Structure formats: C-alpha cells, structure tokens
Amino acid sequence: MYLPETMVSLPFILLLFAVLQAPSSSLHSKSGDREELLQFKEGLSDPLGSLSSWNSSNADFCRWAGVTCSRRHPGRVVSLSLPSRDLGGTISPAIGNLTSLRKLDLRSNMFYGEVPHTIGRLHRLRELVIQNCSLDGEIPQELGNCSNLMGLNLTINQLKGRIPDALGSASRLQYLSLGYNNLVGGIPPSIGNLSSLVILTLYQNNMDGTIPEVLSHLNHLQRIQVARNNFSGTIPPLFFNISSLQRLGFGSNKLQGSIPPDAGANLPILKELHLGNNRLSGMLPSSLANATNIQVLSVARNRFQGRVPPEIGKLCPPRVELGGNRLEARNDEDWEFLRSFTNCSRLQLIDLTGNNFGGMLPGYVANFSRQLQWLGMGENQMSGVIPPGIGNLVNLIYLEFAGNNLQGVIPEEIGRLQNLKSLMLQENRLSGQIPSSLGNLTQMLTLALSYNQLDGSIPKSLGNLERLTSLNLSSNRLTGGIPGEIFTLSSLTDFLSLSGNYLSGVLPPQAGSLKHVAHLDISRNNLSGNIPEALGDCENLVYLTLDGNFLTGGIPRSLGNLKALSILNLTRNAFSSSIPRELGKITGLQQLYLAHNNLSGSIPLILGNLSALIELDISYNHLDGEVPSSGVFSNLTGLSILANDGLCGGIPELRLPSCHVKPHNKQRQLSLMILLPVVLIVTSLLLLCSVLFLFKGKITVGKMKIPSLYKIDEKYPRVSYNELFHATDGFAPANLIGGGKYGSVFKGNLSLSASENDATVAIKVFNFHQSGSFRSFMAELEVLRQVKHRNLINIITSCSSIDSRGNDFHALVFKFMPNYSLDKWLHPGADEQWHKLSLVQLLNIAVQVADALDYLHNNSQPSIIHCDLKPSNIMLGSDWTAYVADFGISKLVGESMDRYMSSSGNSVVIRGTIGYVAPEYGESGQVSAAGDSYSFGITLLEMFTGRAPTDDMFTKGLSLHLFAEMAFPDKISEIVDPTLVQPFDNDARLDTALACITSALRVGISCSKKAPLERMSMKNAAVELHRTRDSLLEEYFV
Structure with missing residues (x-):
C-alpha cells in the first residue's frame, strides 16, 4: 500500500534536516x-x-x-x-x-x-x-x-x-x-x-x-x-522625591534656581548631596534635616543667603561645606546651628569660609568633636577672640580664621595641634607676639599671619618647622633681626614674605640656603648692610623684592645666577657702584626695578637683549653714558630713566641729548694705519691654524665607526640643521623647554612631510662642548631604534650635521609632549598655575612607567637598563599617557656599545641622578635591572608623598625610603600628599583611597631597598600596581 506523497516527504525532510544539522553542530x-x-x-x-x-x-x-x-x-x-x-x-x-x-x-x-x-x-x-x-x-x-x-x-x-x-x-x-x-x-x-x-x-x-x-x-x-x-x-x-537616591551629584556646573522647601522630606537614605560650585540661590531648606543618613552636605560656592536653619546642625553629617555663599549670622540665635554641631561625634569638616557670618566668634567652636580635621571660618565678619580651647581639637589639619575682625592674641594652646598643616590667621586685628609654641607644629606646611598687628620678634622656634612650604608674616609690627633659623628652612618652596614690618639688622649668609623658594619678599623694613653673595644660590627664585630698606654696597653679580627670576625689585635702598652686566643673563626677567639708589656708571647694553623684559625703572640714580635702543629701551611704556643727568642718546622719544663722539686726530689715524695690517695678519694666521685643527678633528671623527643615521619613521624625511634652526627661530631662548648635562631641548614647528602642515616637535640638541655628549647621542639613538612600546618616548628622526659655525651638530626629534614632564606637575613653580595630579592620574602614570621598564628588562631584545629614571624623564602626552624618555646613559645588556666609542679612549661611566641612582652604582659601577627598580621605587615614593629625594629634610641618615618605611603602614596618612585624598568625600572612599596609596607605597618601599637582591622586580611591581589601580577604579567609577 502506498502512502500519499505528502506524508512520505515531510518525515523524510525532517530526518534529513536532523542528519545534516548534526555534523554542522559538531563542527x-x-x-x-x-x-x-x-x-x-x-x-x-x-x-x-x-x-x-x-x-x-x-x-x-x-x-x-x-x-x-x-x-x-x-x-x-x-x-x-x-x-x-x-x-x-x-x-x-x-x-x-x-x-x-x-x-x-x-x-x-x-x-x-x-x-x-x-x-x-x-x-x-x-x-x-x-x-x-x-x-x-x-x-x-x-x-x-x-x-x-x-x-x-x-x-x-x-x-x-x-x-x-x-x-x-x-x-x-x-x-x-x-x-x-x-x-x-x-x-x-x-x-x-x-x-x-x-x-x-x-x-x-x-x-x-x-x-x-x-x-x-x-x-x-x-x-x-x-x-x-x-x-x-x-x-x-x-529629583528630591526619588526615595532610592543615595548620591546626588550636580556640583561644578552653571545651575540656577533654588532648592525646593521640601527637598529632604523624601530622601530617607541619601548619603551625599553635592551641589557646590553652581549659581544656586535662595534659602537652605530646613527640610534637609529629614535626610538623617546624610554624610556629606556640600552646597559651597553658590549664592545661598539668609540664616542657616538650626535643624541643619542636628543632622550631624561628618562633612559640612557651606563656604562661598551669602549666609548670615548676627546673634546667638543665628549661630544655633553651629552650637548643635558640638554634639556631633563624627564631625570631620566644617567649611563656612566666604560668607557674611558676623557677630562674636562663638567660644563653643572649641567644643567640637576631637575627630574634627578641617575648620574653615575665614573671610567673614566675625569679631571677638580665638578661644584658647581650640588647642583641644588635636586632630585638626586645617584651621582658618583669616579675613575677619578678630582681636586679642594668638593662643599659645594652638601649639598643641601636632597634626596641623595649615594655619591661616591673616587679615585680622590680632596683636601681641607670635607664640613660640608654634614651633611645635612640625607637620605645618602653610603659616599665614600677615596683615595683623603682631609685634615683638620672630620666634627662633619657627626654624623647627622643617616641612613648611609657605611662611607669610608680612604687614605686622615685628621688630628685631631675622632669625637665621628661618633661612635654614630649605623646605620653603612657595614663598617667604616678611615685608611691611620693622625688621632690622643684616640679611644673614644663610639666606642662600633657600634653594627651593620661589617668592622672597623682605621689602619695606629697616634692613641694612650688603646683600649676601650667597643669595645668588637661590636658583628657584621667581620673585625677589627687597625694596624700601637701607641696603648698601653693590648689587651682587651672583644675582645673575637666578635663571628663574621674573621680578627683581631693589628700589629705595642705598646701593652704589654700577649695574652688574650679569643681570643680563637672566633671560626670563620681566620686571627690573632699581630706582632711588646711588647707582653710577653706564647702562649695560646686554639689558637690551632681554626679550622678556617689559618694565625697567632705573630712575633717580647717577647713571651716565648712552642709553641702549633695543628691547625694553625701544618702548617708553615700560621704561623709566628719570633724574639721571648723565644719560644721552637712546630713542628720539626720550629727548635726551646726543652722545658726543671725539674726532680722530692724525696721530690716531697713523696708529691705525700701522696696527690694522698687523692685526689682520695675526688674525689670518690664527684662523688658518683653527681650520687645520678642525680639519684634523673631522678626520679623527670620520675614522670612528658611526652607524648610518637612518630616519626612524619611514614616512618622515631626514631633516637638516637649517630646518631645525628655522623650526626653533634660531634656537631662541623663548623656545627652550628643558635641558640637561649633554644638551638642551627646544620646542619647534617642523614640516615632517609634504602632505602635512607643520607639526609641533621637541628637538633635543646635544652640546658638542660637553665631553660625552656624542656618546650620549649615539646611545640614545641606538636604544630608541630598537624598542617600541606605547610608554616609551617616540623618536621621529635625527640630524647629524654641521652648524652655521662649522661645529658638529647632533639632534634627535621627538613628538612634542604638551603636558611636559611629571616633575613639572609634582613640583610646579610659584608662577605656574598647574593643578595637582589626581590619585587616578598618578596611579595610571605609575602603571605605565612600570610597564615600560618591565618591557625594557624582560621583553626587549637585547634587554635595556635605563640607568636614569626620575620624574623629569617621564613625559606626559595630551591624554596624560606617560612616556619614559632620555636614554642617553642607558645600557644594552649583552651587547657592547664600544663600537660607537672606540675613538674616545675612555670607558663608559654610568651616572644617574643624585637621589634616584642606586647606591651600588657608586660602589661598583655595575648596572643591573635592580638599579632601575631602585630609581622607580624612589620616583613612586615621590609621587605619592610629594617629597623629592633631594629635599633638605632628608639629612642625618634620613632618606625618602626610610621616611616612607617608618610611616608604613599605620602612619601613611601622615606622609601622603594631602591633595590626593581631598576629593574622596566620605569615610568609605577615603579608606579605599588610602588603601590604594598604601599599596603603591609598599611597591615603592620594596623597589628601593638598599640591597639589590631584596628589591621587587619591575614585572612584579607592574602586576601589583595594576591590581591597585583597578581596585580604585572599581570602587570610585563604577
């Protein structure tokens, strides 16, 4: 019996599909x-x-x-x-x-x-x-x-x-x-x-x-x-009705309007309210007190006004940020919210700065919880006295009452605040003497007592503040001499201001110990005597103002060593002699004030070459001779030369008499006719000898086995000396962005290919006068041609040629790093408005540098030892990617560099940088990967403590490694750079941040041990730092 055709085909098709599908699935x-x-x-x-x-x-x-x-x-x-x-x-x-x-x-x-x-x-x-x-x-x-x-x-x-x-x-x-x-x-x-x-x-x-x-x-x-x-x-x-909200963060925008009156009624589990840095206005609603789980109340820097509801004080959040508004208090009732804070055992931060709080400073501020770390009540209208009981708040790190109308004395009891890092009492009406007990505050970083009515002498005990970076005692009534102990505070980096007092005596020679300070102002005092020559050793000075004293003698030539100087003000003293021409070596000098002195002689022509100089005041002296016509002398706007009767010439606008030139007499003409041929003959002979000497030198160099300097990136052509000369405007000082022992680095605009516009590049020019510079050039070129890693500096091409004077010229061209070096961000100058790098940024940089060194040691063929790792050799791209740079003294393991140096006759001496170089390098000179680990460890400790290994606090056996090791792990919070943990605005996140910093410092300590065999390898360091960074990112950004 035959089944219908349709009934046969359907099962058959299904079976066939299953059979065909099985091999496919298996496959x-x-x-x-x-x-x-x-x-x-x-x-x-x-x-x-x-x-x-x-x-x-x-x-x-x-x-x-x-x-x-x-x-x-x-x-x-x-x-x-x-x-x-x-x-x-x-x-x-x-x-x-x-x-x-x-x-x-x-x-x-x-x-x-x-x-x-x-x-x-x-x-x-x-x-x-x-x-x-x-x-x-x-x-x-x-x-x-x-x-x-x-x-x-x-x-x-x-x-x-x-x-x-x-x-x-x-x-x-x-x-x-x-x-x-x-x-x-x-x-x-x-x-x-x-x-x-x-x-x-x-x-x-x-x-x-x-x-x-x-x-x-x-x-x-x-x-x-x-x-x-x-x-x-x-x-x-x-938004204020979303009952599930735990964190509401709208800070740092341009938001306007007010907070609804019932804002806190429906936020039962809200922990953090961040509305700061906006344009919000109106009253703070009392309903916020219903958000009973809040830990951070941040509404600072807005336009809120009126009184703070007393209910806010009963809320007891650990952090209260109300600064920078228009909030008011005029009587005890208005201050009731603050009284309630005295019952808050978890209170850590109160910021009330920059409001309209007035009346008497409540004495019960001394009754806050001893857990309080930050108390800011500056820039208000408060009167009264600072209560002595403030010394009971032993965990205070920051205390500010600046910009009020406070009277009375500075309590001796403040000397009990052993953890205090910033004391800001400036711009009040405080009187009496500066308490000597302030010398007990050895953690202090900033001390500001300016614009008060303080009298007496400066306590010598302030010399105990070995971590102090800023000291401002200006505009008081201080008398006596300046204690030499003040000038031994080598930790001072930001400024030392003693101006506007009645200080007398002489500037002690110890002034030259302030090698790191950027701003030194001792103007408008009664100082006498000479400026010590040692002041020229303060190589980081940007502002030096000594005007309005009774200083005498000549202006020291050593001031010409202050290469970073931008402003020099010596007016209204009694300086004599001439203007030292050495001041013309300060290429970045912008303002020079020498008026109202007894200076004589001519104006140094070299001052006209200072392209940055925009203001020069040399009036009311006894100067004579011709006024230069270039630079600042070509523009009346920034020039004052009044009351110098002997001056002549200059630009017509000065309306000075012409300078008379004596006519040549016959005898002088005859002398010239005899001497001129003799001079020409001698000069020619000397020139011929020089040419022969140089020619001989070229032959010697030519015998060296120098590899052909092929371009590194095939898409870019080789560049000539002339191209680099024009790219940097003739290697102009304005384009100089760095330098070292073997050369200088210039910023330039260079056309790298016919199809591209000019690109910004960094050009490292080697100094042919410096012994070893050619070896450094060849070593760096060889290393950078062999390695390729995302965190190693990218070389574009090289130039080996002759400059315009016939001298050897060697240069390397790199991609320009717009964020410069890590060192610039760790230790910015006083005139550099650079923000501090965040914890996430520093961890990223640490990871990337560790990866680069791990690659050099373990993945490069041959392995490479950097030998000179330090923050100034870590460059930062526009996206904050870190690049390890400067391989001038690097060592290729297992491969001799002698083939580039056979003519020199000298062995290669490995030198690192003091503070970063491994101890064994100074003993045996034998380089190893462990040496790089040491340098990395020191760099890592510097990144997270903010302290350079060459800081003057590291004396008498104390080093950066030992400093960190003694604090590890229980006292890490005492040595860490405080700016790294400020953004972490609650206990949990702060704990996470400190845990990550502790882990990073553990790596730094392990890498920088004295014995090479005990140091952590860069491979393990990279693994640990990756783990540390990722734990922070997961906590904070997910």
Missing part, C-alpha cells in the same frame, strides 16, 4: 568562536604575553586566557575578560561576531581608536566595560541594539561627540558610566526611558544644556553624578 563545537578570537588578537600589542595561549596550535580556545565558554553550547564564548593586561591597538570589529557574548571586560588597557560599531550585534551582551583606555571617536548608536545590556562603563577615555539617543533603547540598562571623557551636548531625554537605571555617571565632560526633567522619573536611581560639566537651568524638583 561548530570544534571551531566555535575561535577564528573571531584570533581576529581580535591580530594587530594587538601584547608586551606582557597575556595572549600567548591564543594560538592555532592550542585547539581548546575555551581555556585561553580570559575566555569563558558556554556549558550548554560548547564552543560559544560567553565572557571575554582581559582587564589590566597592557594590551594595545584597536579593538577588532570581529568582536561583533561573538554573538553569544554576555560579558566583555577590557578595562585598563591601552586600546585606542573607536568603540566598534559591531558590538551592536551582541544582543545577549549584559556587561560592557572598556574604562580607562584611550578610546576616541563617538559612542556608537548601535549599542542601543544590545537589548539585554545591563551595565555600560566607558569612563576615563577620550570619547567625543554626543551621547546617542539610541542608548535609551537599551531598556534593561542598570548602570551607565561615561565620566572622564570629552562628550558634548545635552543628556538625551531618551535616557529617561531606562526605568531600571540605578547609576548614571557623566562626571567631568564638556556637556551642556539643561537636566532633562524626565530623568527625575527614574524611581530606582541610587547614584547620579553629572558634576564638572556646563549644565545650566534649574534642578528638576522631582
């Missing part, structure tokens, strides 16, 4: 996502060998590093997790073919380029984390297709453009973190569709517009952080 289980993974790996740099198991010979790709496969569907990758592996390159679009992927974690690597649009194909993806890389471009719209996405973290990159509207389609999204990028535009209203959103972080971008009201409908939101943008308009009131 896929064997190959699976393997090809996609190999495509992802292709083109990536992998200095740590993290992907060494990813190869075609290892068939079981599910066991490859970072890969997790599905149990239900063998061969399908469900998780790719490769955090902190130092992987570099672009992320392959092939990643979008891993269609079973649920988790993609590539955080803390060196990826650059765009986020692949193909990730939008990953419909099963739940978590995408690519934070702390160098990604640029825009966020792909296609990410909105990831319908199962629950977490998206792209913080700390260089992403630009707008947040795509399409992200609002990822309806299951619970956290969205896009902070620390370059995003622009507004927040898309579509984000309001993400009803499951718990965390929204857009911190520190360039976004603007208003805060969409629809975001206030996100009823599950726990943390919103959109600070440090340019948002304007008002805060939607319904």
Whole structure:
C-alpha cells in the first residue's frame, strides 16, 4: 500500500534536516568562536604575553586566557575578560561576531581608536566595560541594539561627540558610566526611558544644556553624578522625591534656581548631596534635616543667603561645606546651628569660609568633636577672640580664621595641634607676639599671619618647622633681626614674605640656603648692610623684592645666577657702584626695578637683549653714558630713566641729548694705519691654524665607526640643521623647554612631510662642548631604534650635521609632549598655575612607567637598563599617557656599545641622578635591572608623598625610603600628599583611597631597598600596581 506523497516527504525532510544539522553542530563545537578570537588578537600589542595561549596550535580556545565558554553550547564564548593586561591597538570589529557574548571586560588597557560599531550585534551582551583606555571617536548608536545590556562603563577615555539617543533603547540598562571623557551636548531625554537605571555617571565632560526633567522619573536611581560639566537651568524638583537616591551629584556646573522647601522630606537614605560650585540661590531648606543618613552636605560656592536653619546642625553629617555663599549670622540665635554641631561625634569638616557670618566668634567652636580635621571660618565678619580651647581639637589639619575682625592674641594652646598643616590667621586685628609654641607644629606646611598687628620678634622656634612650604608674616609690627633659623628652612618652596614690618639688622649668609623658594619678599623694613653673595644660590627664585630698606654696597653679580627670576625689585635702598652686566643673563626677567639708589656708571647694553623684559625703572640714580635702543629701551611704556643727568642718546622719544663722539686726530689715524695690517695678519694666521685643527678633528671623527643615521619613521624625511634652526627661530631662548648635562631641548614647528602642515616637535640638541655628549647621542639613538612600546618616548628622526659655525651638530626629534614632564606637575613653580595630579592620574602614570621598564628588562631584545629614571624623564602626552624618555646613559645588556666609542679612549661611566641612582652604582659601577627598580621605587615614593629625594629634610641618615618605611603602614596618612585624598568625600572612599596609596607605597618601599637582591622586580611591581589601580577604579567609577 502506498502512502500519499505528502506524508512520505515531510518525515523524510525532517530526518534529513536532523542528519545534516548534526555534523554542522559538531563542527561548530570544534571551531566555535575561535577564528573571531584570533581576529581580535591580530594587530594587538601584547608586551606582557597575556595572549600567548591564543594560538592555532592550542585547539581548546575555551581555556585561553580570559575566555569563558558556554556549558550548554560548547564552543560559544560567553565572557571575554582581559582587564589590566597592557594590551594595545584597536579593538577588532570581529568582536561583533561573538554573538553569544554576555560579558566583555577590557578595562585598563591601552586600546585606542573607536568603540566598534559591531558590538551592536551582541544582543545577549549584559556587561560592557572598556574604562580607562584611550578610546576616541563617538559612542556608537548601535549599542542601543544590545537589548539585554545591563551595565555600560566607558569612563576615563577620550570619547567625543554626543551621547546617542539610541542608548535609551537599551531598556534593561542598570548602570551607565561615561565620566572622564570629552562628550558634548545635552543628556538625551531618551535616557529617561531606562526605568531600571540605578547609576548614571557623566562626571567631568564638556556637556551642556539643561537636566532633562524626565530623568527625575527614574524611581530606582541610587547614584547620579553629572558634576564638572556646563549644565545650566534649574534642578528638576522631582529629583528630591526619588526615595532610592543615595548620591546626588550636580556640583561644578552653571545651575540656577533654588532648592525646593521640601527637598529632604523624601530622601530617607541619601548619603551625599553635592551641589557646590553652581549659581544656586535662595534659602537652605530646613527640610534637609529629614535626610538623617546624610554624610556629606556640600552646597559651597553658590549664592545661598539668609540664616542657616538650626535643624541643619542636628543632622550631624561628618562633612559640612557651606563656604562661598551669602549666609548670615548676627546673634546667638543665628549661630544655633553651629552650637548643635558640638554634639556631633563624627564631625570631620566644617567649611563656612566666604560668607557674611558676623557677630562674636562663638567660644563653643572649641567644643567640637576631637575627630574634627578641617575648620574653615575665614573671610567673614566675625569679631571677638580665638578661644584658647581650640588647642583641644588635636586632630585638626586645617584651621582658618583669616579675613575677619578678630582681636586679642594668638593662643599659645594652638601649639598643641601636632597634626596641623595649615594655619591661616591673616587679615585680622590680632596683636601681641607670635607664640613660640608654634614651633611645635612640625607637620605645618602653610603659616599665614600677615596683615595683623603682631609685634615683638620672630620666634627662633619657627626654624623647627622643617616641612613648611609657605611662611607669610608680612604687614605686622615685628621688630628685631631675622632669625637665621628661618633661612635654614630649605623646605620653603612657595614663598617667604616678611615685608611691611620693622625688621632690622643684616640679611644673614644663610639666606642662600633657600634653594627651593620661589617668592622672597623682605621689602619695606629697616634692613641694612650688603646683600649676601650667597643669595645668588637661590636658583628657584621667581620673585625677589627687597625694596624700601637701607641696603648698601653693590648689587651682587651672583644675582645673575637666578635663571628663574621674573621680578627683581631693589628700589629705595642705598646701593652704589654700577649695574652688574650679569643681570643680563637672566633671560626670563620681566620686571627690573632699581630706582632711588646711588647707582653710577653706564647702562649695560646686554639689558637690551632681554626679550622678556617689559618694565625697567632705573630712575633717580647717577647713571651716565648712552642709553641702549633695543628691547625694553625701544618702548617708553615700560621704561623709566628719570633724574639721571648723565644719560644721552637712546630713542628720539626720550629727548635726551646726543652722545658726543671725539674726532680722530692724525696721530690716531697713523696708529691705525700701522696696527690694522698687523692685526689682520695675526688674525689670518690664527684662523688658518683653527681650520687645520678642525680639519684634523673631522678626520679623527670620520675614522670612528658611526652607524648610518637612518630616519626612524619611514614616512618622515631626514631633516637638516637649517630646518631645525628655522623650526626653533634660531634656537631662541623663548623656545627652550628643558635641558640637561649633554644638551638642551627646544620646542619647534617642523614640516615632517609634504602632505602635512607643520607639526609641533621637541628637538633635543646635544652640546658638542660637553665631553660625552656624542656618546650620549649615539646611545640614545641606538636604544630608541630598537624598542617600541606605547610608554616609551617616540623618536621621529635625527640630524647629524654641521652648524652655521662649522661645529658638529647632533639632534634627535621627538613628538612634542604638551603636558611636559611629571616633575613639572609634582613640583610646579610659584608662577605656574598647574593643578595637582589626581590619585587616578598618578596611579595610571605609575602603571605605565612600570610597564615600560618591565618591557625594557624582560621583553626587549637585547634587554635595556635605563640607568636614569626620575620624574623629569617621564613625559606626559595630551591624554596624560606617560612616556619614559632620555636614554642617553642607558645600557644594552649583552651587547657592547664600544663600537660607537672606540675613538674616545675612555670607558663608559654610568651616572644617574643624585637621589634616584642606586647606591651600588657608586660602589661598583655595575648596572643591573635592580638599579632601575631602585630609581622607580624612589620616583613612586615621590609621587605619592610629594617629597623629592633631594629635599633638605632628608639629612642625618634620613632618606625618602626610610621616611616612607617608618610611616608604613599605620602612619601613611601622615606622609601622603594631602591633595590626593581631598576629593574622596566620605569615610568609605577615603579608606579605599588610602588603601590604594598604601599599596603603591609598599611597591615603592620594596623597589628601593638598599640591597639589590631584596628589591621587587619591575614585572612584579607592574602586576601589583595594576591590581591597585583597578581596585580604585572599581570602587570610585563604577
């Protein structure tokens, strides 16, 4: 019996489909996502060998590093997790073919380029984390297709453009973190569709517009952080009705309007309220007291006015930031909120500075919790006295009552505050003497007592403040001599100001010990005698003002050694003799005031060559001779030469008499006729000898085995001396950006190819006069041609030629680093308004430098020892990427450099930098990787303590290593740079930050041990620092 045809074909087709499908499934289980993974790996740099198991010979790709496969569907990758592996390159679009992927974690690597649009194909993806890389471009719209996405973290990159509207389609999204990028535009209203959103972080971008009201409908939101943008308009009131909120961060924007009266009524679990640095106004609502779990109340630097509700004081948050508003207090009732704070045992910070608080300073400020670390009440209108009981607040780090009307004396009891680092009492009406007990405050960094009515002498005990960086006692009624102990405070880096007092006596020779201070002002006193020659040793001085004294003698020639000097004011003294021409060596000098003295002689012509000099006042002296016509002398605006009757010439606008030139008599003409031929003959003979000598030198050099200096980057042509000369405006001082023993570094604009515009480059010119400079040039060139790592300085090309005078000319051309060196950021000058680097930035730099040294030691062929690592040899790119530079004394292990130096006859002497060089280098001269570990360890300690190893506090056996080792681990908070922990605004985050700093210092201490065999290797140091940085990022930015 035959069945109908249709009944035969259907089962047969189903059976055939199953048979054909089985081999296919089996085949896929064997190959699976393997090809996609190999495509992802292709083109990536992998200095740590993290992907060494990813190869075609290892068939079981599910066991490859970072890969997790599905149990239900063998061969399908469900998780790719490769955090902190130092992987570099672009992320392959092939990643979008891993269609079973649920988790993609590539955080803390060196990826650059765009986020692949193909990730939008990953419909099963739940978590995408690519934070702390160098990604640029825009966020792909296609990410909105990831319908199962629950977490998206792209913080700390260089992403630009707008947040795509399409992200609002990822309806299951619970956290969205896009902070620390370059995003622009507004927040898309579509984000309001993400009803499951718990965390929204857009911190520190360039976004603007208003805060969409629809975001206030996100009823599950726990943390919103959109600070440090340019948002304007008002805060939607319904945000204060989201009962799940724990952190509300709208600080540092341009927001206006007021806080709703019932703002705190519906925020039962709010812990942090950050509204500071905006334009908010109105009254502070008393309803905030209902947010009983709040730990941080930050509304500083707004336009709030009126009295502070007394209920706020009962809230007892550990941190209260109300400074920079228009808040008022006139009587005891208005101060009631402050009285309530005396019952707060957790109180750590009170900032009331810059308001309109008046009346008497309440005496009960001395009754605050002993846990209080920060008390700021400056820039108000308070009167009364500083209560002696303030000395009971033994944990105070910062105390400010500046800019009030306080009277009375400075309490001796302040000397009990052993942890105090800043005491700001300036601009009051305090009287009496400076308490000698202040000399007990050995942790003090800043002491400001200026603009008061203090009298008596300066206590010698202030010489005990060995960590002091700024001392300002100006505009008081102080008398007597300046204690020599003050000038032994080599820790002074910012300023020492004693101006506007009645100090007498002479400037002691110890003044030359202030080698790090930038601003020295002792003007308007009664000092006499000479300026000590030793003052010329203060090489970091930027401002030197000694005007309005009775100083005598000549102006020391040693002042010409002050290369960093910008302003020199010596007016209204009794200086005699001539103006030293050595002042013309201060190339950065902008203002020079020498008026009202007894100076004589002519004006040094070299002053006209100071291109930076814009103001010169030499009036009311006894100068004579011709006035120069160049530089500052060519412009009446910045020049004053009044009351110098002997001056002549100059530009016509000065209306000075002409300078008379004596006519030549016949006898002189006859002498010239005889002498001139003789001089010409002698000069010719000397010139001939010089040419022969140089020619002989060229032959000698020519016999050396110098490798051909091929261009490093094939797309750039070799450059000539003339090109570099024009690129730097003739190697002008204005383009000088650095220098060292073997040469100088200039900034220049150079055309690198015919198709490109001029590029900004750094040009390192080697000093042919300095012995060893050619060896340094060849060593650096050889090293940089052999290595390639993302965190090593990138050389573009080189030049080996003859300059305009016929001398050897050698130069290396690098990409210009707009953020200069790490040293500039660790120790900025007083005139450099550079912010301090954040903890995250420092950890990133530490990781990158460790990776670079690990590569040199373990992954370069041959291995390379840097030999001179220090902050000034760590350059920072525009994206804050760190680059190790200056390989002039590096050593290639296992490969002799003698072939570049055979003619010199001298062996290579390895020299590092004092403070950073390993101790054994001075004993045996034998270099090793452990020597680099030592230098790195010292650099690491410097980064996190803010103390250089050459700081003058490190004497009598105390070193930076020992300083950190003695504090480790229980007293780390006492030695850490305080600016690193200030941004961490609650206990938990502060603890995390201190834990990370402790871990970093542990690495620094381990690397800088005296015995080479006991030091941590750079490979292990890199691993530890990666772990430390990632723990901070996970806590703070996720």
